[in-house]
Amino acid sequence: ERKAVILAHYYQRPELQDLADFVGDSLELSRKAAATDAEVIAFCGVKFMADTAKILSPEKIVVLPDLDAGCSLEDSCPPEKFKAFREAHPDHIALTYINCSTEVKALSDIIVTSSSAETILAQIPPEQKIIFGPDRNLGGYLSRKFNREMLLWPGVCIVHEAFSETELLKLKAQHPDAPIAAHPECPPAIIDHADYVGSTSGILNFAKSFPGDTLIVATEPHIIHQMEKALPGKTFIGAPGADGNCNCNICPYMALNTLEKLYVALRDLQPRIEIEEGLRLKAKASLDRMLEMASGTVGKG
Ligand code: 13P
Ligand code: SF4
Numbered sequence: 001e002r003k004a005v006i007l008a009h010y011y012q013r014p015e016l017q018d019l020a021d022f023v024g025d026s027l028e029l030s031r032k033a034a035a036t037d038a039e040v041i042a043f044c045g046v047k048f049m050a051d052t053a054k055i056l057s058p059e060k061i062v063v064l065p066d067l068d069a070g071c072s073l074e075d076s077c078p079p080e081k082f083k084a085f086r087e088a089h090p091d092h093i094a095l096t097y098i099n100c101s102t103e104v105k106a107l108s109d110i111i112v113t114s115s116s117a118e119t120i121l122a123q124i125p126p127e128q129k130i131i132f133g134p135d136r137n138l139g140g141y142l143s144r145k146f147n148r149e150m151l152l153w154p155g156v157c158i159v160h161e162a163f164s165e166t167e168l169l170k171l172k173a174q175h176p177d178a179p180i181a182a183h184p185e186c187p188p189a190i191i192d193h194a195d196y197v198g199s200t201s202g203i204l205n206f207a208k209s210f211p212g213d214t215l216i217v218a219t220e221p222h223i224i225h226q227m228e229k230a231l232p233g234k235t236f237i238g239a240p241g242a243d244g245n246c247n248c249n250i251c252p253y254m255a256l257n258t259l260e261k262l263y264v265a266l267r268d269l270q271p272r273i274e275i276e277e278g279l280r281l282k283a284k285a286s287l288d289r290m291l292e293m294a295s296g297t298v299g300k301g
Helices: 014-019 026-035 047-056 079-088 102-106 117-121 136-146 165-174 200-209 221-230 259-268 277-293
Strands: 004-009 022-024 040-044 061-063 092-097 110-112 129-133 180-182 214-218 235-238
Touching: 004 014, 004 026, 014 221, 014 259, 022 026, 026 040, 026 047, 026 200, 026 277, 040 047, 040 259, 047 061, 047 102, 047 277, 079 092, 079 102, 079 129, 092 117, 102 277, 110 117, 110 277, 117 136, 117 277, 129 136, 165 214, 180 200, 200 214, 200 221, 214 221, 221 235
Parallel strands: 004 022, 004 040, 040 061, 092 110, 092 129, 180 214, 214 235
Antiparallel strands: none
C-alpha cells in the first residue's frame, strides 16, 4: 500500500531481517537508498543510517521505527568539537566513518564505511595528512595495515569495545580449529587474534567460504541469523564479553526497532527523517565522494 522498500542492517532482530526487501552492510544500504524508486524507505537500522538514506534520496519519505536508535560513535563526536579539531589541523583532510551525525558528515571531506575504507584510503596520496574519526579502533586498524599515521578521534563502539580478550582465548581453547572473524570496530587486542577482519558483509562472505565447521564471530551477534540461514550445518559462536556471555554484545540502539514499531511507522509514515537542505547538500558532497571512490568495492571486507 505504501510503495515502500524495507532496508535492514545485519544487526537488526531476525524478524526484521526476514521481512526486509534488502539486508546489507552500511555501504550496500547507502547504495540501495540512493538507487531505489520506492516512494518510502522504511529503515531498520540506526539513525545515522536513515539520515544517510534521506541525504541521498531527499525526495523519498524516510521512516525509522524508533528515532532514539542512535550510536555511541555518533554520540562521541559532537559537531562543534569536531569543527574545532578540524580548525586546529588545517593541513589535514577529514576521512570520516559513516557512523556519525549529518553535521559531522557536512564537516568532512570523504566518508567511509568499514567495507570501503581500505579502497578509499589507498587512493589518498601518501603525503596527505588525515584526521580519522570518530572510531579510533577502525582508524587504528587502517593505520597499522597501511603503515600510515592518522590523527584519530577517540570514539568507540560500545558493542565491539565490550569483547573480552581473556574470554575469547578461553573460547578459542575449547574450539582450537575454529577461525575468528572480527569487525574492525573491535579493539586491537581482539583484532590481533582474528583470522579475518572486515565489514558485516565481509564477515558474512567469509562465513560462507571458510572450509571448517565452526566459526567464532566477533561482531554484533544478530548477523549470525544470516549465517545460520545460509549454512544450517555449521556452528557459529558469538565472541564473548567480559562475563563470558555474548548477550552484552547486542547493540542496544539497533534493538530499539521492533516489528510493532515498524508497522506503526509504515501506517503513520512517522517518525520521519527531515534534514535542512543546506546541511543536506554539504553532507551529500562527502557521501558522494565515498560512493565514487568506493565504486570497485563489492561485498569486500
Ligand atoms: P558495517 O555493516 O558497514 O560493517 O557497519 C557495522 C556497524 O557498526 C553498523 O553500525
Ligand atoms: Fe553504533 Fe556500535 Fe551499535 Fe553499530 S553496533 S550502531 S557502531 S553502537
